Amino acid sequence: MWFNFHTHSTYCDGKSNLQQLIAEAEKLNLISLGFSSHAPLPFESKWCMKKEILGSYLNEIRHLKKNTTQLQLYAGLEVDYIPYFINPKDFSSQLDYTIGSVHFVEKFSDGRGWEIDGTHSFFLEGLEQIFKKNFRKACERYFELTREMVKTSAPDVVGHLDKIKMQNIANIFFHETDSWYVDQLDLTLAAIKKAGSIVEVNTRGVYQKKTSTTYPSPWILEKIIKKKIPVTVSSDAHHTSDLINHFSKTLTGLKQMGFNELFVLYDQKWQPFAFDENGIKDI
Numbered sequence: 001m002w003f004n005f006h007t008h009s010t011y012c013d014g015k016s017n018l019q020q021l022i023a024e025a026e027k028l029n030l031i032s033l034g035f036s037s038h039a040p041l042p043f044e045s046k047w048c049m050k051k052e053i054l055g056s057y058l059n060e061i062r063h064l065k066k067n068t069t070q071l072q073l074y075a076g077l078e079v080d081y082i083p084y085f086i087n088p089k090d091f092s093s094q095l096d097y098t099i100g101s102v103h104f105v106e107k108f109s110d111g112r113g114w115e116i117d118g119t120h121s122f123f124l125e126g127l128e129q130i131f132k133k134n135f136r137k138a139c140e141r142y143f144e145l146t147r148e149m150v151k152t153s154a155p156d157v158v159g160h161l162d163k164i165k166m167q168n169i170a171n172i173f174f175h176e177t178d179s180w181y182v183d184q185l186d187l188t189l190a191a192i193k194k195a196g197s198i199v200e201v202n203t204r205g206v207y208q209k210k211t212s213t214t215y216p217s218p219w220i221l222e223k224i225i226k227k228k229i230p231v232t233v234s235s236d237a238h239h240t241s242d243l244i245n246h247f248s249k250t251l252t253g254l255k256q257m258g259f260n261e262l263f264v265l266y267d268q269k270w271q272p273f274a275f276d277e278n279g280i281k282d283i
């Protein structure tokens with residue numbers, strides 16, 4: 001039995017509408033499906049939801065919940081963390097759950113936000129202008145923001161924890177074994193553990209062929225097992241065809257690593273379930 005709580009739709013930059021996502025989820029026998037469009041940002045952005053349609057998004061999900069019987073539906077948002085601008089707490093009272101993600105690390109002198117998951121050339125532009133080409137500084141700020149987010153407005157799920165690694169093509173900036181990088185992860189996992197958030201194992205980088213491993217990387221997942229931090233698996237789908245993309249392989253890997261359970265939002269609460277390569281069992 002499958003599930004996915006990180007899905008984008010035509011309400012933001014996703015390519016499928018909510019009904020198409022539901023139809024695909026029913027075809028694949030999902031037990032729970034969460035919608036997590038990018039929350040409206042307080043400035044222009046081409047990938048987030050427009051503020052004016054948040055109401056219709058929530059209304060449509062409410063309506064769809066009434067007409068969907070087997071599959072459980074949940075209303076969520078992937079909310080950015082930008083100090084003094086936006087954080088997961090701003091939206092949590094209207095939702096079933098929140099995913100908290102850091103996409104922006106500082107801004108350009110002209111006020112434009114610097115997204116770390118845009119094109120590589122845009123990444124290089126910000127790295128040069130904002131951080132004087134010092135990747136380590138930029139990366140440390142990225143994880144510092146993640147820690148700030150979980151400390152001040154812990155989301156239910158921390159989104160793509162080490163997404164900044166997608167820019168580290170052929171290790172041009174660092175190796176994941178570098179002690180400063182490992183230190184950042186240790187500090188960040190400690191903060192997540194304290195906050196009680198779930199970490200998602202996000203397959204998008206793998207099926208998009210932007211990274212060779214999930215967000216977070218397997219060595220970080222091994223630390224997560226030791227720390228007993230709860231995990232869920234998600235695909236960050238922007239299209240129905242990605243709804244459970246790379247799930248089977250990922251679950252096999254998690255099992256081999258020693259994970260015994262995955263957290264799934266089911267019957268209105270996040271609960272641990274045993275799993276194998278075909279999804280969760282004993283439901």
Ligand SMILES: [Zn+2]
Nearest residue numbers: 078101159160
């Ligand atoms: Zn994201």
Ligand SMILES: [Zn+2]
Nearest residue numbers: 006008078236
């Ligand atoms: Zn996303």
